[in-house]
Amino acid sequence: MKKRMKGGYLLVLALACFLVFGSAAQAKEEDTIKNGVFAEDVDLSGMTPDQASEAVEGFVEGLRDVQIVLVAAGGNQVTVSAGDLGISWGNPELVDEAVQLGTKGNVIERYKILKDLEHENKVYPIELSFDLQAVNDVLIRECTQYDTEAVDASLVRENGQFQVIEGKTGYSLDVETSIDKIVNRLTDGWDYMPCTIELDVAVEEPRGSAEELSAVQDVLGSCTTSYTTSNGARSANVENGCALINGAIVYPGEEFSACDVVTPFTAANGYHMAGSYLNGKVVDSLGGGICQVSTTLYNAVLNAELEVTERHNHSMIVTYVEPSADAAIAESSGKDFKFVNNLDYPIYIEGYTQNKHITFNIYGKETRAEGYQVRYVSEVLEVNYPPADNIYADASQPIGYISTESAHIGYKARLWKVVTQDGVEVSRTQVNSSSYKMVPRSATVGVSTADPQAYAEIMAAIGTGSIDHVKNVIAILTAAAAPEAAQ
Numbered sequence: 001m002k003k004r005m006k007g008g009y010l011l012v013l014a015l016a017c018f019l020v021f022g023s024a025a026q027a028k029e030e031d032t033i034k035n036g037v038f039a040e041d042v043d044l045s046g047m048t049p050d051q052a053s054e055a056v057e058g059f060v061e062g063l064r065d066v067q068i069v070l071v072a073a074g075g076n077q078v079t080v081s082a083g084d085l086g087i088s089w090g091n092p093e094l095v096d097e098a099v100q101l102g103t104k105g106n107v108i109e110r111y112k113i114l115k116d117l118e119h120e121n122k123v124y125p126i127e128l129s130f131d132l133q134a135v136n137d138v139l140i141r142e143c144t145q146y147d148t149e150a151v152d153a154s155l156v157r158e159n160g161q162f163q164v165i166e167g168k169t170g171y172s173l174d175v176e177t178s179i180d181k182i183v184n185r186l187t188d189g190w191d192y193m194p195c196t197i198e199l200d201v202a203v204e205e206p207r208g209s210a211e212e213l214s215a216v217q218d219v220l221g222s223c224t225t226s227y228t229t230s231n232g233a234r235s236a237n238v239e240n241g242c243a244l245i246n247g248a249i250v251y252p253g254e255e256f257s258a259c260d261v262v263t264p265f266t267a268a269n270g271y272h273m274a275g276s277y278l279n280g281k282v283v284d285s286l287g288g289g290i291c292q293v294s295t296t297l298y299n300a301v302l303n304a305e306l307e308v309t310e311r312h313n314h315s316m317i318v319t320y321v322e323p324s325a326d327a328a329i330a331e332s333s334g335k336d337f338k339f340v341n342n343l344d345y346p347i348y349i350e351g352y353t354q355n356k357h358i359t360f361n362i363y364g365k366e367t368r369a370e371g372y373q374v375r376y377v378s379e380v381l382e383v384n385y386p387p388a389d390n391i392y393a394d395a396s397q398p399i400g401y402i403s404t405e406s407a408h409i410g411y412k413a414r415l416w417k418v419v420t421q422d423g424v425e426v427s428r429t430q431v432n433s434s435s436y437k438m439v440p441r442s443a444t445v446g447v448s449t450a451d452p453q454a455y456a457e458i459m460a461a462i463g464t465g466s467i468d469h470v471k472n473v474i475a476i477l478t479a480a481a482a483p484e485a486a487q
Contacts, residue, residue, distance in 0.1 A: 038121050039055070042059050068194070069194070073146040073148065074146055086135065089127075090127035094125075140175065148170050153165060155213055171204070174199075220304035223298075227320065230274075237289040242351040247349070250341040255309060256338060274287075274289050280408075298311060307340040309339055312337075315436070323380055324434040346364070373420045375420075378414075390440050391465065399455075413436075458477065
């Protein structure tokens with residue numbers, strides 16, 4: 001019993017001495033870090049907070065020149081530094097923790113911590129941080145340059161034969177996941193030595209194979225229309241649009257857009273000013289006549305029994321196909337002709353012009369039964385003939401001026417798909433319905449003159465409502481005015 005009291009007395013005495021002498025020492029070192037405290041390999045012993053922060057900052061600064069190799073698309077290597085990635089010290093709070101080590105808690109706790117430090121160092125981990133924007137900028141600037149788009153296998157038709165051109169694999173850097181990969185690698189277990197990081201690269205395989213494309217041999221649908229009455233500019237537009245579509249390959253499930261292929265309607269893209277429909281009139285525009293291209297393709301697509309997903313009829317009737325067999329496109333109003341390849345094999349679109357006729361052939365693999373045939377029948381539901389001529393007097397133009405617009409008969413029509421097997425009709429389904437404006441013949445007539453008699457005569461002619469009569473009166477008035485002008 002007395003021995004226990006003696007031992008307890010000695011412990012109390014030791015603690016008392018610690019409080020007296022240790023407190024005095026603590027007063028001198030209250031703002032310094034205890035011996036045996038490290039930030040990883042950086043010895044912080046005896047340092048003030050500012051000195052400790054400076055030491056760790058210096059350590060991190062020394063890592064800025066460490067080289068990091070980033071492996072981009074195609075195995076291309078990009079060497080950057082940790083500084084390029086915005087390296088910085090991520091846990092500066094460790095200095096406060098180090099300073100407070102051995103100063104918090106009761107006497108026994110502090111005593112134990114100091115004794116432990118005599119036998120084992122206290123090591124704080126240095127956490128690193130990286131600037132996500134800097135990492136993103138490096139990836140965009142240095143690594144995405146090696147991205148390549150996939151190139152689908154394709155066909156070239158020369159001298160009546162197809163030749164398969166192999167595709168190319170595409171590679172594209174996944175920037176977002178690559179940022180995470182870089183940061184995770186350099187903040188979790190990095191030994192501060194140069195290292196290599198494989199970036200996340202998405203692989204896009206090309207569509208089509210030699211085996212798949214070699215099956216494209218059969219004409220599934222065809223159509224030819226004539227533009228023999230077209231002037232040079234309109235003819236050039238038809239030929240240009242046809243050439244732009246020629247050679248297109250549409251893979252199974254893919255949608256083809258005529259507008260995507262033939263636009264923009266600019267001189268640089270090969271187009272000329274030619275007549276087109278606008279608000280019930282024929283006006284000149286770049287690309288006038290392009291709708292004959294989309295219409296001819298539409299009929300070839302129908303014969304191939306591909307899935308039409310968008311089609312618009314013209315505002316007024318056209319003469320190169322039957323009613324409801326047309327397909328108008330217009331970039332300005334958003335009209336397009338689209339279809340989907342709903343077959344199991346790719347299709348190839350061949351387009352050519354010859355002797356002012358445009359032809360489209362749809363090639364693919366024929367799977368329809370022998371004796372199977374499809375044809376399309378136009379049914380006119382209503383015909384609206386235009387009334388009397390419309391004549392407009394134009395005081396800004398002299399007598400003798402006349403500009404006419406042809407009449408257009410209005411129609412309502414629908415198109416039927418008729419399927420026969422061995423000559424026997426097996427189905428008849430409606431494909432579309434169309435409505436075309438009726439537009440009367442019209443003329444704008446110049447009436448400006450200093451001759452009251454001539455003015456009265458031209459106005460009287462306009463009052464008859466007959467463009468033909470107006471033309472006769474103009475001929476008489478201009479003939480009479482010619483001798484006077486010669487005198």
